[in-house]
Amino acid sequence: DTGVSQDPRHKITKRGQNVTFRCDPISEHNRLYWYRQTLGQGPEFLTYFQNEAQLEKSRLLSDRFSAERPKGSFSTLEIQRTEQGDSAMYLCASTIAGAEQYFGPGTRLTVT
Amino acid sequence: AQSVTQPDIHITVSEGASLELRCNYSYGATPYLFWYVQSPGQGLQLLLKYFSGDTLVQGIKGFEAEFKRSQSSFNLRKPSVHWSDAAEYFCAVDANQAGTALIFGKGTTLSVSS
Numbered sequence A: 001d002t003g004v005s006q007d008p009r010h011k012i013t014k015r016g017q018n019v020t021f022r023c024d025p026i027s028e029h030n031r032l033y034w035y036r037q038t039l040g041q042g043p044e045f046l047t048y049f050q051n052e053a054q055l056e057k058s059r060l061l062s063d064r065f066s067a068e069r070p071k072g073s074f075s076t077l078e079i080q081r082t083e084q085g086d087s088a089m090y091l092c093a094s095t096i097a098g099a100e101q102y103f104g105p106g107t108r109l110t111v112t
Numbered sequence B: 001a002q003s004v005t006q007p008d009i010h011i012t013v014s015e016g017a018s019l020e021l022r023c024n025y026s027y028g029a030t031p032y033l034f035w036y037v038q039s040p041g042q043g044l045q046l047l048l049k050y051f052s053g054d055t056l057v058q059g060i061k062g063f064e065a066e067f068k069r070s071q072s073s074f075n076l077r078k079p080s081v082h083w084s085d086a087a088e089y090f091c092a093v094d095a096n097q098a099g100t101a102l103i104f105g106k107g108t109t110l111s112v113s114s
Helices: none
Strands: A005-007 A010-013 A019-024 A031-037 A044-050 A053-056 A065-068 A075-079 A088-095 A107-111 B003-005 B010-014 B019-021 B024-026 B032-038 B044-050 B056-058 B064-068 B073-078 B087-094 B108-113
Touching: A005 A088, A010 A019, A019 A088, A019 A107, A031 A075, A044 A065, A075 A088, B003 B087, B010 B019, B019 B108, B024 B073, B032 B064, B032 B073, B044 B056, B044 B064, B044 B073, B073 B087
Parallel strands: A010 A107, B010 B108
Antiparallel strands: A005 A019, A019 A075, A031 A044, A031 A088, A044 A053, A065 A075, A088 A107, B003 B024, B019 B073, B032 B044, B032 B087, B056 B064, B064 B073, B087 B108
C-alpha cells in the first residue's frame, strides 16, 4: 500500500494556460475526492467520484474546472484558462465508501 | 449556516505541557467528526475519528478527542506535547454521515516552545 499519490507536486503556469493534475488513490478505494486549500484556510471540497461516476460536482468553483475518473482508478483535475486566483494547493483523497478519507501530498499550483 | 469553527488560530504551548484544541460545529444532527494534522509541505494525516458510541476516542500519536453533543464540540487533547507536534490541526465533519464531502475548519497552528 503506497498511499494516495499526486502528480505533479508543484506546477507553475502562466495566466490563461490550462493545467491538469493527476491523483492515484489507494488501490482498493472506490471513492476519490478533490479539495482546494488556500493559504490560511482549511481544505474546501470540490468534487468526488464513486468508481467512475462523478456523484457531486456542484462545488466545482467554475466551469473552468473539470474532473474525470475514466476507469474508476486514477483521476484528473483540469483547470482551463487559469487565473491568479486559482493559485492554491489541490488535494486528493480516497476512501472505501463511508470510511475516513486518506489524503495525498497535494499539488501546489502557482499562476503567474 | 452549517459550519465548523476552530476558535484559536494559533496556540503556543511548552514542551511537556498539556494541549487542548477546540472545535465546534453547527449541524442539526450529529455528523461524523475528524481531526487531521498537516505539517509544512505535507498532506493531511488522520489523527482520529468519531462515528458513534464511546464519546472519548483515542487516536495516533497520543491524541484523544471528546465528543460533547450538548456543546456541539469535538475538542482534541494531548496530555504532554512534544516538539514534533508543531503543525496545523484541522477539525472536519461529514455532515451527511455518508462519506461525501468533508467540511473543514480553518485550522489551528500549534507552536511548541522549549
